[in-house]
Amino acid sequence: MMVATQTNDLKVETQNNEAPSSININYHNVKKASLVLRALNHKLRQQILTLIETEKKITVTEIYVRLRLEQSVASQHLAIMRKAGVVTTQREGKYIYYLVNYKRIDELNQCVQEMVA
Template identity: 50%
Template structure:
């Protein structure tokens, strides 16, 4: 039996891989959880509370920001971070659909 041709939108694939990459790191998940507990928070509070180096924290926040998982707002010299819950919801939904489809194929 011949398999169907697969069409993949490279832009969407790149964006999806950035989101999955961002979500795949335990420290980034810890940072997201901390932001979630505080609604919106500045970078100083993140690295001081989680006992991280400022540069490491900024690198991880950059990855989360580029993936669209967090949003920023400048208040003077401080940058405040908050979670983009719609983006997280979409990513988790896509992962769950993929895993459920994979389970269904294994059972067939």
């Protein structure tokens, strides 16, 4: 029997002696996790991340010039990466620099390793 609750959770209960007797899945968290993983599973975003790592910190202007992108394209991809937490920003005067969030990358690597192990 399947019962969906209002919090985007799915509860599955078995009627016979199968283990486990119930499975709880929080679909909201699954969706958030998939957005984070998709942020890294994109060739252009991987190139952007590599460029940021190489330069240590870099502006959106430097990114779109170096990768020959439209400014709006670079900004959209950076927004996705920032929302996923894989990059952070640092303001210095009138400039905003992008930096790799190594702690978040390490957390994602550990999570993925556990999932595929």
